[in-house]
Amino acid sequence: MAETIPPRGLDAQGYLLREGSLARVTNPFRPVVAAARDGLLELFGARLHSAYLYGSIPRGTARVGRSDLDLLAVLHEEPAEADRAGARTLLEALDRRFAQIDGGGVLLSSRTRVLSDLERYDLGFFVACLCTPLLGEDLAEYLPRYRPDSLLARETNGELALLLPRWRARIAETAGTEEALRPLVRSLSRHLVRTAFTLVMPRWNGWTSDLHEMAEAFAGHYPERAEQVRKAALRGYEPVGDAVVLASYVDDLGPWLANEYARVHGIKAPRPEDGA
Template structure:
């Protein structure tokens, strides 16, 4: 395949949003509806809007293996402790997803002009509104941008440091390890997507593009192996994180 691949963009180079409410599979509607109701009850008048993203929003989720990823915009600071506890109970009633992740943003922060390459990109190109007033239409269509990729990768270094601590303490679960490996793959892709003029949505596509740019990389081999493995060993993953940092993290 010729480079740049320009995957995930239209003929003019703008990122295509792969998420749409019409793509949500029927089996995941009940848990999504339950999450929306929970957010309404917990945040009441502070809740502005709710968005779905990830595999559920793209219609590619797999029952009992996929997460439900939700972006929540609120009008003021909110306490999430009760939300977290109630979410754990909700998961017991809805085993079709293994985890529910919330990305919570303040309305004023989202609408701040300096944040449009981060929040604006996220809502316009990665999410679909499922409750409240849709903010995505307030932002323009965008092309792959280094500022966006840096923003999406901002927390990766902290996540890897926290993971190293948990791995040394032998307290990282199998699902946490697999989620981390996927995050590492995504993070690596975001270091090259602007040069590739692309913005893919899935881990499989991220690996595909990485292979084109790093055809003989043992680190990419290991990332793919870690994603597919049923059991990821602590020491192996800890070593992989160290090698990964030397190639993909800023110095």
């Protein structure tokens, strides 16, 4: 029998369930996942505590030639710049080797950080609910169960005001060709839709990673901004390299969303890298 996901991703007690599994990886992506697993082991060896797959591939919704490969590698110690460079090289090699994927990324962290009090409702939630174990010990065993409440909303996406200046700088630094702007449109579109969704997540009472479903959940509470977020969801899947779109994100939708988020849920606890 095919594995099914309960409505809104909640168990009978109202806790969020882990959304993906290796059983949901479709046949075209199985060789990609196997190569990624072997590549992480070769790259990090005994320094690797565990590795995870996340995104559309473990959810079983990946599209051949269109979806990206998303990985999280957890090391026994804090990753260094050389580790990040190695991870980028690995992903680039996988992207060249497999036509099934369109780019992707490898996030790096340490076991200590994942399990820290500061990250419990951000990176910890990400590992426990949005990541699928691929290698090593599953850190979800050390993390709490999560409800779709205001605390989770604040700690997962309550940093938009801090991100907006960085986004403006990235836009200014990016070459103005359509091909150069397309990945940036995809990335910012997805982030804004997810932020819009978590703004209303406690009222919607559940979790989804489908951008269109996220947009509709938001639209039910903010109809005056609904069309903007629906278009952002579409661009998250079908990005266009349009500087006007990016300007609308950082000059209009983004600032409004940051202010409303702070009003409803507060601001995410600062991280050391924020300069706090």
